[in-house]
Amino acid sequence: MDIIEEIQRLKKEKNAVILAHYYQEPAIQEIADYVGDSLGLSQKAAETDADIIVFAGVHFMAETAKILNPTKKVLLPDVTAGCSLAESCPSEAFEEFIKAYPDHTVITYVNCSAEVKALTDIVCTSSNALKIVESIPEEIPIIFAPDRNLGKYIMQKTGRDMVLWDGSCVVHEAFSIEKLIQLHKKYPDYKIIAHPESEEHILKTATYVGSTAGMINYVKEHTDEKFIVATEAGILHKMQQEVPNTELIPAPAKDDNTCACSECAYMKVNTIQKLYNCLLNEAPQIEVPEKIRKRALIPIERMLELSN
Numbered sequence: 001m002d003i004i005e006e007i008q009r010l011k012k013e014k015n016a017v018i019l020a021h022y023y024q025e026p027a028i029q030e031i032a033d034y035v036g037d038s039l040g041l042s043q044k045a046a047e048t049d050a051d052i053i054v055f056a057g058v059h060f061m062a063e064t065a066k067i068l069n070p071t072k073k074v075l076l077p078d079v080t081a082g083c084s085l086a087e088s089c090p091s092e093a094f095e096e097f098i099k100a101y102p103d104h105t106v107i108t109y110v111n112c113s114a115e116v117k118a119l120t121d122i123v124c125t126s127s128n129a130l131k132i133v134e135s136i137p138e139e140i141p142i143i144f145a146p147d148r149n150l151g152k153y154i155m156q157k158t159g160r161d162m163v164l165w166d167g168s169c170v171v172h173e174a175f176s177i178e179k180l181i182q183l184h185k186k187y188p189d190y191k192i193i194a195h196p197e198s199e200e201h202i203l204k205t206a207t208y209v210g211s212t213a214g215m216i217n218y219v220k221e222h223t224d225e226k227f228i229v230a231t232e233a234g235i236l237h238k239m240q241q242e243v244p245n246t247e248l249i250p251a252p253a254k255d256d257n258t259c260a261c262s263e264c265a266y267m268k269v270n271t272i273q274k275l276y277n278c279l280l281n282e283a284p285q286i287e288v289p290e291k292i293r294k295r296a297l298i299p300i301e302r303m304l305e306l307s308n
Contacts, residue, residue: 003276007031010279017050018275019065021057022212023234023267028056028275035238037212038064038110039125039307045069046304054279055286058083058266062286063114067296070288077274079284082266083111085197088167089146091115097143101163104143105136108299111169112146114288118295123303126196126211129154133162135306149173153196153203171232172197174262179252180205183228190249193218194230202230202251219243232264 008031011018019041020032029035034044038061045053045065052073055062058081066074089112098106098119108120109129117123124132133154136142142160144151146167155162172195180202184192193215194206203209208218212231216239219227223246229236230251240248253262278284288296 003272004031007272007276007279010276011054014052014279014282015050016052016054016279017044017048018054018056019044021061021234021267022216022238023232023264024056024270025234025268025272026237027272028270029234029237031272031275032056037125037127039127039211040213041065042068042110042125042300043304043307048072052279052282054275056270056275057081058086058264059286060086060111060113063288064110064117064300066286066288067114067117067293067300070290070293073282074286075278075282076284076286077270077278080266081269084170084266085109085111085147085167086113086116089113089116089165091119094145094165095119097145097165101141101143104141104163106143106145107132107136108145109147109150110303114292114296116145117299118292120296120299121302122306123299125303126150127213128303128307129196130157132303132306133158133160147197149199149203150196152200153209169197171262171264172230173199174253175199175202175230175251176254177201177205179254180228180230183249183252187226187228187249190226190228190247191222192228192230192251194251195232198230206230215239216242219246219248230262232262232267234263234267 018032046068054075062076106121110125142162144162145165148164151164191207193208226247233250
């Protein structure tokens with residue numbers, strides 16, 4: 001059996017669409033109908049006319065697709081594909097937290113559970129976080145959750161004082177500043193680009209800070225440069241396809257692992273075999289309780305309106 005051909009056949013037969021994040025393994029990115037960051041994936045999920053959405057990403061992304069498409073089947077190849085950032089913000093604790101700041105507008109990064117989104121006024125992604133924060137009048141105080149690094153970066157860029165939830169992404173906190181400095185000494189003509197979920201000392205070394213899509217666009221605009229890329233190493237597959245003659249190196253992680261770079265173990269639990277299985281069996285399906293879904297839909301739709 002040719003698994004790629006079978007996936008293509010099943011996709012056509014079942015009127016399914018495959019949405020994949022940049023951090024998925026190359027084989028999944030290659031077969032996906034759309035590969036993107038959280039904002040792009042949310043927009044594609046909102047506009048698809050497919051009956052089945054196979055979401056090759058992590059749980060909160062598939063949940064977001066289900067919130068936007070209650071009548072469609074949303075499948076996740078491996079239901080254990082979680083997110084350390086989403087897990088750092090349990091909804092019960094977050095609900096108590098926001099009660100202490102009753103006059104604040106609540107902005108949550110899309111990397112959170114449906115229950116947390118349901119407690120939110122507006123959702124953002126790393127692509128549009130600055131725009132979303134700047135859309136709130138200056139006299140209105142803001143709670144920003146769950147990523148403290150992204151929150152600090154936005155505060156620095158906008159001058160806004162925000163109350164931050166103390167959450168983080170283990171992948172973006174895994175970069176070693178010592179190893180990065182050593183690498184840059186070895187390759188002094190390489191520019192560092194970084195995702196804003198990275199720690200402040202990493203961001204200070206970067207020529208450009210932006211979302212995964214933003215980083216790809218940046219290297220496309222600067223093809224005569226060479227880059228050290230500080231985000232999950234899966235992005236390098238798509239990035240290299242877009243700029244085949246540009247030299248790219250993943251930023252080094254603190255741990256000595258197989259790739260010596262920072263990889264998201266949650267993203268990598270999805271495989272091409274699991275993608276085939278979930279499309280064949282139409283499982284595991286992602287469900288969101290209707291009460292939560294309706295409440296979570298409002299801040300997601302506000303984000304999508306502001307992002308057009």
